Amino acid sequence: MEETSQMKRGKWWHRWMLTPRELHERGVVGLNMRNARYLLPNNPRRLYRLVDDKLQTKALAEREGLSVPETYAVIRTPRDAARLEQKLSGHEAFVIKPACGSGGKGVLVIDGRDEQGRFIKPSGAALTPDEVRHHVANILAGLFSLSGQRDCAIAEYRVRPSKVLTDISYQGAPDIRIVMLHGYPVMAMLRAATRESDGRANLHQGALGIGIDLATGRTIRAVHHGNPLLIHPDMEVGLIGIQLPQWNKILDIAVTCQEMTGLGYLGVDIMIDETLGPLMIEVNARPGLAIQLANGVGLLRRLEPVVKQHTRHPGFGHAEKIAFSQSHFGA
């Protein structure tokens, strides 16, 4: 039934593809357009290192008074790596990640320890201290860094996501991605892990992309591998209409991130901690395009008004930008 009604509305080829013209009508932005029109002109090369190195981003954010996960230790040398256990002795749960990693590569989440002193991952798997040190050594050797050069590892606070979010995520902690142009939030989504994605919030691996109404912070649509769905495949809870806490503060953090990095086009990743509230996790200078699928809206629909607004009022401040986005880009 559903299929026939779908067939009636669309053309026969819509089951497999859309023509370039149809995509353009819907305002969908492709990779080439993102790179040529938004990334290259607005993100000068020299600013990339601010966000590609998470240590620098965190330092910047702290200077601006943004809350970020507390850094427990920075591991720069193999000597540091050897003393890893001492450095982390006071902390049950922590996250180890490469300072210059991308796309969640090399992120190791530890929830606690067992009696034998092994580290427990959220999935329940146990790692020996040796295995953790090896992971750190890999990070130092640059295995996960963007250009393969030597890197350092950050051990930091493991975010305890607020209950609203753990309800819709299988194991992993969901994060919020906000894409911004010239400091205007243009689109937002929540990334929630599934059993298939193995606790990771990576859409390629089968995590859910959940679109968020910029005006209210309520979820409006969810996709799994690009296909819309209403219920979490593993948790069997509804995904639509969930109100995210402290939405205005989240938007505020995102805009501050744009101001402190100076990047024109960027994505800001934020997690909501149960007790600490929204924490800025990282800034991405090359945000992906899956956010369009999660929201069911082409990015161009939002980017073009922002460009117009920005040329008309280049001096708009923080609050004015948020107000514009919330009034124009609501669901």
Add this chain to the structure above:
Amino acid sequence: MNTRSKLIVAVVGLLLLGGGVAAYKVFRLGMPFWKGEQVHDWQIEARVSFLATGRAVKARLALPAAAVEQQSGQESGSLGYHYHIERELGEYTAVWAAEQREDGQSLYYRVRLPESTRSGGEPVPAAAVPVAGNPGLTGALAQAANSVVTRAKSLTQDPDSLFVVIFDQIRSGESSQEHVLLKSHYQKEFGQNAMIQLGIDLLELAGVPARIAYGVRLEEDSGRHPPVPLVEYHDGAYWKVRDPLDPGAVLDGRDLFVWHRGGGPLLDVTGGEGSQVVFTVAKERLPMSSLSDLRESPFLVSTILGLPLSERAVFRYIVLIPLGAFVVVLMRNIIGISTLGTFMPVLLALALLEIPLARGLIMFAVLIGAGLWFRFLLSRLNLLVVPRVAACVVIVTLLMMLMSVLSYRLGMSGGVQITLFPMIIIAWTIERMSLIWEEEGKQSALTQVAGSLVVAVLAFLFMKIGQIQYWAFYFPELLLVLLAGILLIGRYTGYRLSELFRFKTFADT
């Protein structure tokens, strides 16, 4: 000027420059634009090299009379040497002379021959009837040689047949006592050309005057190779040249060119040590006239035709790399195929040019598969990154050796071109693939490898087109046109083909 008009200026400029030079070459110099089916000529380059000892140097290289007399585009390269061609009794010799030279020296002589069935080894009448010499063997050796000759002569008296009989016996590893004795003696005495010298001496003993001659094998891909030793013998009326490895056949001018006959030395260097001559052969598709025009044209520097042949041979592959890169750009930015490493497919495609396609792909698949398996074994050892990749290189190298031995045992001739397969790249590919495997799952890893393979095969098919190779080599300025194309793709902001499928769910919105 905004970026857009800058781009247009750059593209138009490149098109005009590249297209203009190409048009000049076609219309003013008469270079054929299409590869066509025209017969090609052979360019043969002799490279004489030796270590000069600090005194006056004189090098003499015997030249093929046929080529010199035809006036067919010959030239020599030798900085600081006085060069001339000496003619004596219908034989030609290139002579280079210089004062006080030290260290390694190399001299070039290049000649151009039309493709023909004539090899230069045709029968020629002798000025005076030669007399067979005596190789001067003594004792047991003389007895052995005599009995071999007597047996051969009992089979036939005809010089042509004697030649065939004697060299067939030598070649087939005849194991009679006499042959074993003679062979071991000649091996000690003459080394490399022992078997040919043995045959010549046996022919002389049988009363057939014989001497050594030298030829060049007309194979484009064999790189630098030493002269091929041949045998010239007198059948009572004519001197004839034949290949001792194929004694029954008359020389085919399409495979072999007789560079030097007449018995004199091929190369004679005074004032130098360790002299040797090697030959490089290349096909030349441009007509003689346009080639000499081109050499005198201001574009000399822009063309690779002025380089020594051996260097030119390298460029045959180098000019193809941009074409492969272009295919990669096309596949990634217009089609949207994701590959492992940006230019890995180009290197793979270059390797495929040397190996039959199916075998190359099987090899790649086996290497990647086995390498991945080893990589997962290695990951249990918790090695650091660089040692792990190095370990992978070792494993890949051993696997390749194993594969070439296996393919040889299985009777797949031609062997496996080991050097050309980009081993380091394969090791990195394995490393990255195993990472993606762990981080993003096997499906992602496999699609990226499959994408790389598809792009590599497409790049290979593109680089394989004869017309494309011809343009890249003879009209390298057309690479500027390619560059203009790449610049345009670099500013293409439309959708990639894969995105039409990726965003299909937008149909409902």
